[in-house]
Amino acid sequence: MLESVNRPPENAKFVLDNNQGWIAMLRHSGEEIDIVNSARVSFGKFKTEFNEKDIKLLNFLINE
Numbered sequence: 001m002l003e004s005v006n007r008p009p010e011n012a013k014f015v016l017d018n019n020q021g022w023i024a025m026l027r028h029s030g031e032e033i034d035i036v037n038s039a040r041v042s043f044g045k046f047k048t049e050f051n052e053k054d055i056k057l058l059n060f061l062i063n064e
Contacts (some may be wrong), residue, residue, distance in 0.1 A: 032058055 008014075012024040026034070036054045037046055039061060047054070 035061065 008022040009024050009026070012022040015021045015023055033047060033050045033054065036050070036057050039057060040046075
């Protein structure tokens with residue numbers, strides 16, 4: 001598992017010339033926590049436990 005969303009894993013593909021942006025497959029099967037982590041990645045947030053705020057975010061993402 002990633003230590004930080006700001007440190008790319010070994011399999012990362014850099015998408016910008018200055019090596020600032022990257023994408024990587026973290027898992028090929030996901031759970032609810034993976035969805036909310038993906039939604040919050042631009043904020044530098046990475047959680048390992050699912051809570052009430054995550055349920056609200058997940059419901060928002062599903063209904064939009």
